[in-house]
Amino acid sequence: MTTLLVEDKTIVVPGEELAEGMEYLPGSDVIRDGDKLISTKVGMVSIQNHLVKIIPLAGKYMPKKNDIVLGKVVSMGFSGWRVDIDWAFEANLALRDASSDFIEKTADLAQYYDYEDWIVCQITSVSASGKLIDLSMKGPGLRKLGPGRMIHVTPSKVPRIIGKLGSMISMIKEATGTKISVGQNGLVWISGEDPQKELLAVHAVKKIETESHISGLTDRIKAFLEGAAQ
Amino acid sequence: MNYKERYDGRKVDELRPIEAKVGVIPRATGSALFKIGKTHALAAVYGPRELYPQFLQDPQKGILRCNYNMLAFSGAGERVRPGPSRRSREISFVMEKALLPVIDMEAFPSTVIDVFVELVQTDAGTRCAGITAAAMALADAGIPMKDLISAVAVGRMGGNIVLDVTKEEEDYEGGMADIPVAMSTRTGEVTLLQDDGDLTKEELMKALHLAKKGCEQIKKVQIQALKNRYKGE
Amino acid sequence: MDIIKQHVLTNLSKGMREDGRQFMEYRPILVEYGISPKSSEGSARVKIGGTEVVVGVKMEIMEPYSDKPDEGSLMINAELLPLSNPDFESGPPAIESIELARVVDRGLREGKAVDFKKLCIKVGEKMWVVVVDIYPLNDEGNLFDAASLGALAAIKDAKFPIIENDHIQYGKLSDKKLPVQHLPLECTVWKIGDSFIVDPGKTEEASGEARLTIAVLEDGTICALQKGGDKGLSFQDIEKMVEIAIEKTAELRGHL
Secondary structure: OOEEOOOOOOOOOOOEEEEEOOOOOOOOOEEEEOOOEEOOOOOEEEEEEEEEEEEOOOOOOOOOOEEEEEEEEEEEEEOOEEOOOOOOOOOOEEEHHHOOOOOOOOOHHOOOOOOOOOOHHHHEEEEEOOOEEEEEOOOOOOOOOOOOEEOOOOOHHHHHHHHHHHHHHHHHHHHHHHEEEEOOOEEEEEOOOOOOOOOOEEEEEHHHHHHOOOEEEEHHHHHHHHHOOO | OOOOOOOOOOOOOOOOOOEEEEEOOOOOOOOEEEEEOOOOEEEEEEEEEEEOHHHHOOOOEEEEEEEEEEOOOOOOOOOOOOOOOHHHHHHHHHHHHHHHHEEHHOOOOOOEEEEEEEEOOOOOOHHHHHHHHHHHHHHHOOOOOOOOOOEEEEEEEEOOEEEEOOOOHHHHOOOEEEEEEEEEEOOOOEEEEEEEOOHHHHHHHHHHHHHHHHHHHHHHHHHHHHHHHHOOO | OOOOHHHHHHHHHOOOOOOOOOOOOOOOOOEEEEEOOOOOOOEEEEEEEEEEEEEEEEEEEEEEOOOOOOOOEEEEEEEEHHOOOOOOOOOOHHHHHHHHHHHHHHHHHOOOOHHHHHEEEEEEEEEEEEEEEEOOOEOOOHHHHHHHHHHHHHHHHHHEEEOOEEEEEEEEEEEEEOOHHHHHHOEEEEEEEEEEEOOOOOOHHOOOEEEEEEEOOOOOOEEEEEEOOOOOOOOHHHHHHHHHHHHHHHHHHHOO
């Protein structure tokens, strides 16, 4: 007999029993213990067909291949740059991945990316030990960032901040006239001419972060942005 | 000697008032406060993050590093000299062992997960309160665990086994046995067990069962605190 | 200059702080007394926005200093707990925690907050020492002001313990409060670009160029100063910052 012990979209904690029996399969952040499926994190249950997974509500960023992240250049060597992407280890940006231009080995690397520059980059590989992470700046939208504000959000909330096909983030950009770059690592860069509107964008992003698990989010954010415009 | 009525009037299987709150230190990856009677423990988790010195890094799994500390004004009598003592280092060590069995450290190779526990006020049961707070803080930090660890100290006073001893009970003139216990109540696995004092085997088994009862109640409060964080604020 | 600092300066020049506050506006302040009543002789918690500091007072008895045999003394310690900030590490006190303790100490000592003569138990033989321990629990900027407010609040909360048979009976407090005679408080004013602000958040602190912590008494007299930061301050800057501190400490005092 297979039974679900919780409803879809319930908030559960580590050790909480989600299902009994063998028909349901453990998805991410769910483990099987005997004939029970157990949550390993604090998060929202997501049941699709027979797959039970958890959408975590908290946690530090863990680098994944192909993720677009925001990072800060922390050092330069002969073969490239080291970038802090808010992970336990710095990531590598090699000369050959830094630009569509050919960069000579003797070139002044600071011309391209200098200390404390912030970049939007893509993770091209992560080693099994998690220590070696390679980045690339070659790709659409990958670039050095100009002056702006940087805020931190919980990485698991990033998909909601971006929205389906970028709809949520576009709504905020339009309503506030700001440029926004969102990294899968939870770093968000916001820049606008009007500091008041820029702050409104910051509040909107933070609001999504705290309310992402409550239904009707898109409408609430829309109302929030419209309300502030008055 | 018999200890029939407890100093504070509680029943033998009754916990002191307990309170828990999560997310109390916003800068930390995860955090929690746990109060049991007058013992107040604060826990913060940072990580997974880089481990210094580098030679301690393990390419196959992460390290859990616990740090138990009492604030200078939190002790029962005199001021507590700042800095680690042998006692606090031992507690840090057993706390780590109490929390490890439910965490899959292989998911975080080469890194460290730091757990800091600070006692703001103490009235016995501090390592148990610290472990209980740390378990919530780890969950709040998104560290995957098979269960929340709960902990409580039981005591043998005279011929009775009592739940959740106070400092006054620890200092009982007739001598007593102080038994801190931590466990995963879902699986029944004990992850911390210590004893200071005489015990028969039967008394120990009774103590473990009573500890489980206490841990189950504490677990309910831990779960509620974690869920309360996300109640439509 | 990094893009974040650049943008902070640009926004400040447009009159805008990180969180929309006025330049001279403090975040919401909370002062709570007696947070550790069982084990301390006095204690307090201070929150300024998200920054949280707890302070406890323990009373000890020692031999007075030979040059001041009829006075007691005050000792201020601060520990930047690794719990409160990912950049703080365990281990011996970092210079930042030493500076914090000494700056708070300077304000309280030079401001004569506690009447040392009334801490004398027996001339030349015994004195009370008021030991104050300051602990940030969450660091979101402006630890100096939070610590100064917390230390004074804890001292105000404190009572003498009872002495029985020449021993301090910890856990038994008398009704007698400590002899607090003045209320010096500190306000730290920061200079970022050409702007002066108080109560910075972490990003503002990181973008700051110079700071001046000013301890002020109830009557507006300055009793201690500490300059920090990598850049210099002109005489005009200093005068302006002192004026700001005199005004702001009067406000802060209202929270005690």
